[in-house]
Amino acid sequence: MTFPDDCRYTKDHEWVRLEDDGLVTVGITDYAQSELGDIVFVEMEAEGTEVEAEGPFGTVEAVKTVSELFAPIAGTVESVNPDLDDAPESVNTDPYGAGWMVKLRPAQASDVDGLLSVDEYKEMIGAD
Template sequence: MDFPPDLRYTKDHEWVRLDDDGLAVVGITDYAQSELGDIVFVELEAEGSEVEAEGALGTVEAVKTVSELFAPISGTVEALNDALDGAPETVNADPYGEGWMVKIRPADASDVDALLSAAEYKEMIGA
């Protein structure tokens, strides 16, 4: 399993990367997608929605289960990965790249620093 060291992670298996434009790119971890299995549908909050850290951000539906997606930080949803509408399996194939889910304008960018490092996340899941 892959845990890029430049990302931050949540206990709920989301990852976050701050882009140069200040947006926080969010997706689910390689561990999460492997535990879910084949992803068949992703439903996300609408662009412009205000989200609270640890609040609902959407759902990820796999063949046998539906899992909540939680906001890792508070802010405003600025963009959705519309490509997932027609190809949700992209999350399985490339969870840290093309399988990103939303971009959030952080209410406070320093909130990202409070999330888990790759090493802390790996320890949490026992990897």
């Protein structure tokens, strides 16, 4: 399992990467995708939608279950990964790359600092 150092994490197993353009890229962690199993469908809020911190921003459907996704910070959905329509399995094969889900314009960029560090997340899930 991988946990990139350039990401912050949530208790709900989302990762967040602050980009150079001020947007944050959001997806689910390697741990989350492994727990869900084979992902067959992903549905996100539309571009322009305002989301609240810890409010829903989409759902991910796996063979075993459907799981709601929760926004790590408040902001506006700037873009949704269009490739997930045809290749939702990207979330399984490359959760921190091609499997990203949304890009948010944060209401407050400093909110990212309040999320879990890689070490705090690994401790929470009991990873080495």
